[in-house]
Amino acid sequence: MIGKYFGVGVGFKPEHFQNIMESQPDLGFFEVHAENYMGDGGIPHRMLGALRNQYQLSIHGVGLSLGTMGNLDQNHLHRLKSLVDRYQPALVSEHLAWSSHDEAKNLLFLNDLLPIPYTQETLDRVVEHVDQTQTTLGRQILVENPSTYVAFSDTQMSEIDFITQMQKHTGCGLILDVNNVYISANNQKMDAFDYLDSFPTHAVGEIHLAGHAEDVDDSGERLLIDAHDRKVAPDVWSLYRHVIQKTGEITTLIEWDNDVPDWPTLYHEAMDAKSLMIELGADTHAAQ
Amino acid sequence: MPLSKQQFSQVEFAARLFDPEATAPNGVVDPNGVAAPKRYSVYKNNVIVSYLEALAAAYPACKNLVGEDFFNALGRAYLTNVPPSSQLMILFGEGFADFVANYAPAQKIPFLPDIAKLERAWRLAYHSADIAPISAEKLSALPPEQLGDATVSFLPSVALISSPFPVINLWAAATKMQTLDGIDPQNGETALIVRPELDVNVHNVPKDLADPILAIIHGETLNHAAEIGLANNDDFDFSAMFSLLIQTGAIANIILDTKGT
Known part of the structure; x- marks a missing residue:
């Protein structure tokens, strides 16, 4: 059985705070980027506290850099721990990616989710970092499959093998970002349905859905960009349906981080996910 | 390897x-x-x-x-x-x-760096720790004769920016994309940034209060700050400065000198 079901949620944006408080939407949880709440006080914490009083929270880190070949930044890990201790979220997650490195003791932060080659060496590093994170936080984390634009000639194993082994060695849970699967399948010339069918879905604690943009690569071929700036694409909904048909209910999030829409539009996307689960007989006991 | x-x-x-x-x-x-x-x-x-x-x-x-x-x-x-x-x-x-x-x-x-300083102070104040200004009860319980030797702890949001330019007016106009025409560029301003509750406030502080307030922020006693104020300006009004700091909510606590007496 897949991790506890928290229903359907959306990424929280401060501009929606008033709408949420007034309309008390029928959602299972809100997700926030951990780093946006690592200030000491003020409005961000006031809003997060108010949300936490009424909903479950998912704290989604974007800056821990699990995929760094250097060391995890202990300061940042402890900031994450303070936040998790304070808000006691239902879910804590991070990415299979790197965003900083600590060459010569100077941390350089790159503010993007950068890809790693899939090798024994990178696997060992990621496993070590996931272990460290789970030990420090005293709880399981979910690790998200990436969207990628490049490949590496060093890569020795498939992304699925890498994620499967990482999960097995650390006991972590997984976020299955279906939009990322669609993007990477296009960009890496894989079959998205094959990817989903071989993904270790038994460990998935949350699904992410988001919109993407379209570009072209060096040879003029379609290159998809993980933009989080629009509605979930029909093809991504099809992949989502495929997963839910196989697995039943899974906690599901709509992410919309850029060109943020008005509240009704975002809420409508979340309700589409909920309807799909109800239609497939999956949403049987949504957590309140 | x-x-x-x-x-x-x-x-x-x-x-x-x-x-x-x-x-x-x-x-x-x-x-x-x-x-x-x-x-x-x-x-x-x-x-x-x-x-x-x-x-x-x-x-x-x-x-x-x-x-x-x-x-x-x-x-x-x-x-x-x-x-x-x-x-x-x-x-x-x-x-x-x-x-x-x-x-x-x-x-x-030339005024761009001071605008940047003000915006930085605003940002830091917005995310600063939630500390309440000193309460009226606590304030009225302070023995007046000991105030001169007291020092002050400020809210973590507090910053003072003294500029030879009208930094507050320029900042306010630029933030709202309004014209800068009519703002006298020679008219220097001092900004006191405070977040007593959730909103960040930017106060325009009379020029002659800048030095003494800065001295208090740096940990000098109230008496010493008054001396600095008087050295700059014979008409320096200590109680006006003190009530400005209280009214803006800048002061977290007043620390009496317990070892000096």
């Missing part, structure tokens, strides 16, 4: 991200194994754009004053000279005012 020629290096990958001229590092390819500079440039673009957006969010008045093209060129130079070193994007922009002060193309806008 010796590095093979193709071995992926995060250091190399990272170093090239900020260099507009740089090509893709070795071993970064497309799914057919062919070098893929355009694919790599998606990351370069993501990183630069995200930082320029973060800088614009942190310094909106500066951006409005200089325009988008100038601001982005300034931002790129800042990123190259002050490589980002924190995961906390909400506090991105440290040292920007100092960088602007030394950025040659910005010399024609």
Whole structure:
């Protein structure tokens, strides 16, 4: 059985705070980027506290850099721990990616989710970092499959093998970002349905859905960009349906981080996910 | 372990991200194994754009004053000279005012560094710890005869910015994209930034109070601050200064000198 079901949620944006408080939407949880709440006080914490009083929270880190070949930044890990201790979220997650490195003791932060080659060496590093994170936080984390634009000639194993082994060695849970699967399948010339069918879905604690943009690569071929700036694409909904048909209910999030829409539009996307689960007989006991 | 020629290096990958001229590092390819500079440039673009957006969010008045093209060129130079070193994007922009002060193309806008200082103080105040101003009860319980030797602890949001330019008026106009016409550029202003509750307030402090308030912020006693005020101006009014600090909610606590007496 897949991790506890928290229903359907959306990424929280401060501009929606008033709408949420007034309309008390029928959602299972809100997700926030951990780093946006690592200030000491003020409005961000006031809003997060108010949300936490009424909903479950998912704290989604974007800056821990699990995929760094250097060391995890202990300061940042402890900031994450303070936040998790304070808000006691239902879910804590991070990415299979790197965003900083600590060459010569100077941390350089790159503010993007950068890809790693899939090798024994990178696997060992990621496993070590996931272990460290789970030990420090005293709880399981979910690790998200990436969207990628490049490949590496060093890569020795498939992304699925890498994620499967990482999960097995650390006991972590997984976020299955279906939009990322669609993007990477296009960009890496894989079959998205094959990817989903071989993904270790038994460990998935949350699904992410988001919109993407379209570009072209060096040879003029379609290159998809993980933009989080629009509605979930029909093809991504099809992949989502495929997963839910196989697995039943899974906690599901709509992410919309850029060109943020008005509240009704975002809420409508979340309700589409909920309807799909109800239609497939999956949403049987949504957590309140 | 010796590095093979193709071995992926995060250091190399990272170093090239900020260099507009740089090509893709070795071993970064497309799914057919062919070098893929355009694919790599998606990351370069993501990183630069995200930082320029973060800088614009942190310094909106500066951006409005200089325009988008100038601001982005300034931002790129800042990123190259002050490589980002924190995961906390909400506090991105440290040292920007100092960088602007030394950025040659910005010399024609002499007040830009002070606007940047004000915006930085505003941002830090917005995210500062929630500490309440001193209560009326506590204040009235203080023995007046001991106040002179007392020092003051301020809310963590408090900052004082003294400028030879009308920094508050310029900042307010630029934030609202209003014209700067009618603002006398020679009319210096001192800004006191305080967040007593959730909203950040920017107060225009009378010029002659700047030095004594700064002295108190730096830990001097109230008596010493009064001496500084009087040295600058015979009409210095201590109680006006003190009530300004109380009314703005800047003071967290008043610490009596227990060992001096």
